Amino acid sequence: MAEQKTPITVAYGDGIGPSIMQATLDVLDAAGAQIAPETIEIGEKVYLSGQTNGIEASAWESLRRTKVFLKAPITTPQGGGYKSLNVSMRKALGLYANVRPCIAYAPFVDTKHPEMDMVIVRENEEDLYAGIEHRQTEEVYQCLKLITRPGCERIVRYAFEYAKAQKRKRVTCFVKDNIMKLTDGLFHSVFKDIASEYPDIQHDSMIVDIGAARVADTPEDFDVIVMPNLYGDIISDVAAQIAGSVGMAGSANIGESCAMFEAIHGSAPDLAGQDIANPSGLLHGAIQMLVHIGQGDVAEKIHHAWLVALEEGLHTADIYKEGASAQKLGTEDFAKAVISKLGQSPSKLKAPSYADAKPLSLPSVGHKTPCKKELVGIDIFLQWQGGTPADLGEALKLTSNEELALKLITNRGVKVWPEGFEETYCVDHWRCRFMSSKDELDFAEVLSLQIRLNSAGYDVVKTENLYNFNGEPGYAAVHG
Numbered sequence: 001m002a003e004q005k006t007p008i009t010v011a012y013g014d015g016i017g018p019s020i021m022q023a024t025l026d027v028l029d030a031a032g033a034q035i036a037p038e039t040i041e042i043g044e045k046v047y048l049s050g051q052t053n054g055i056e057a058s059a060w061e062s063l064r065r066t067k068v069f070l071k072a073p074i075t076t077p078q079g080g081g082y083k084s085l086n087v088s089m090r091k092a093l094g095l096y097a098n099v100r101p102c103i104a105y106a107p108f109v110d111t112k113h114p115e116m117d118m119v120i121v122r123e124n125e126e127d128l129y130a131g132i133e134h135r136q137t138e139e140v141y142q143c144l145k146l147i148t149r150p151g152c153e154r155i156v157r158y159a160f161e162y163a164k165a166q167k168r169k170r171v172t173c174f175v176k177d178n179i180m181k182l183t184d185g186l187f188h189s190v191f192k193d194i195a196s197e198y199p200d201i202q203h204d205s206m207i208v209d210i211g212a213a214r215v216a217d218t219p220e221d222f223d224v225i226v227m228p229n230l231y232g233d234i235i236s237d238v239a240a241q242i243a244g245s246v247g248m249a250g251s252a253n254i255g256e257s258c259a260m261f262e263a264i265h266g267s268a269p270d271l272a273g274q275d276i277a278n279p280s281g282l283l284h285g286a287i288q289m290l291v292h293i294g295q296g297d298v299a300e301k302i303h304h305a306w307l308v309a310l311e312e313g314l315h316t317a318d319i320y321k322e323g324a325s326a327q328k329l330g331t332e333d334f335a336k337a338v339i340s341k342l343g344q345s346p347s348k349l350k351a352p353s354y355a356d357a358k359p360l361s362l363p364s365v366g367h368k369t370p371c372k373k374e375l376v377g378i379d380i381f382l383q384w385q386g387g388t389p390a391d392l393g394e395a396l397k398l399t400s401n402e403e404l405a406l407k408l409i410t411n412r413g414v415k416v417w418p419e420g421f422e423e424t425y426c427v428d429h430w431r432c433r434f435m436s437s438k439d440e441l442d443f444a445e446v447l448s449l450q451i452r453l454n455s456a457g458y459d460v461v462k463t464e465n466l467y468n469f470n471g472e473p474g475y476a477a478v479h480g
């Protein structure tokens, strides 16, 4: 056991947060965890006091100093209102890997999937969660999906290193690169490249829709699954729920220098203040935290005691089953039950060993050497409602010149000019692709086209430069 107490930052959060955090810290204290918690205030109360980002400067100071954060769930409004503090914290602290073990505890916790034992490794900073959204026209809103090569390399390598350290046999990749050929295509190609460096670990890939269906139907077939942010967010909740309860899974958010540990569920306002929530998700986050700070022995003691409590039917309401469970316990009493089992080991459930566990040490990801990048055209997006696609095409041809000629127009990604279908439903948002007649386009030509369009009364809402990288198009082909 470590002799010096490790400083950690703790936030009690919103809704059920304070009660599950207290229960978790009680168990850690009774088990002899050598931690020195510093409490920070984040979430609803901070927003309501006028701090619009939900976190005060002093809290950042604590987080950046301790570099270890045990966090209860916080409430984020849906639709409008303030931005998700969870997402901001993951990005600000560079917590790129979100690791979510989802395990069944049959026959002690009811589940249709008694053999399930999977870990979802979710990319945590990119994808649609970059939060770059715009309203571009009366009818059209946009959210940018950003996938980067360093982001893919870090998360995929993390998944393989995690599998190696945990003696897991297979890593599966979920993507949708049949549709998003550039963004998810990059994730998939990085996965295949890095997989080849781990010959002792099997690997395979699935399109995320069938992958999600298989997770819901036969989760026991999976081991480690790695995927971009949004898919991972959704599928890990499904996986936690079908393992028994969303209240039982914890998650670790790992970065190069900082780490944050939490439950996968939210603040469950419907259960707040009733002492009925299951603290196990946060307790599992805390177990991962203890391993991370080198107190694997304490982590193991807590995990074993928790398994003994489950085996003895000491259950919170979310997993309680008449006839199978022995006692329905509230949050606080469940923590006391776990404490009373410290020092015991489960007799049937698999007892994990953390004695030799160490945080993963991954190589830093470098940036790629620059490649030859040539501007070859431009997509100009217009808000326009003046007639048919053919009307727009004919009118825009007048703004073309020898350098930069209109090649096609799409609406919501489908080609409508030249030779579109009458049946295609069109909104007020038109993507007009102009291509250069030369190998490399002078950007001044792009600006002059924009000025011509503006002078002709067109509402240019956005432009995207079309580049070739080492001669390969860096833009998607057009449907239709």
Ligand code: NAD
Binding pocket: 016, 020, 072, 073, 074, 075, 076, 077, 086, 246, 247, 248, 262, 263, 264, 265, 266, 267, 268, 269, 270, 271, 276, 277, 278, 279, 280, 281, 318
């Ligand atoms: P939720 O996970 O809070 O709750 C969904 C349902 O799951 C609840 O109604 C409850 O029945 C059950 N549940 C959740 N945790 C439980 C527990 N510990 N014990 C027993 N049952 C439990 O999801 P939600 O209702 O969609 O979100 C509520 C709020 O939490 C929202 O503001 C959301 O933005 C926020 N949220 C925060 C985090 C986080 O802080 N990391 C994560 C997800 C959602």
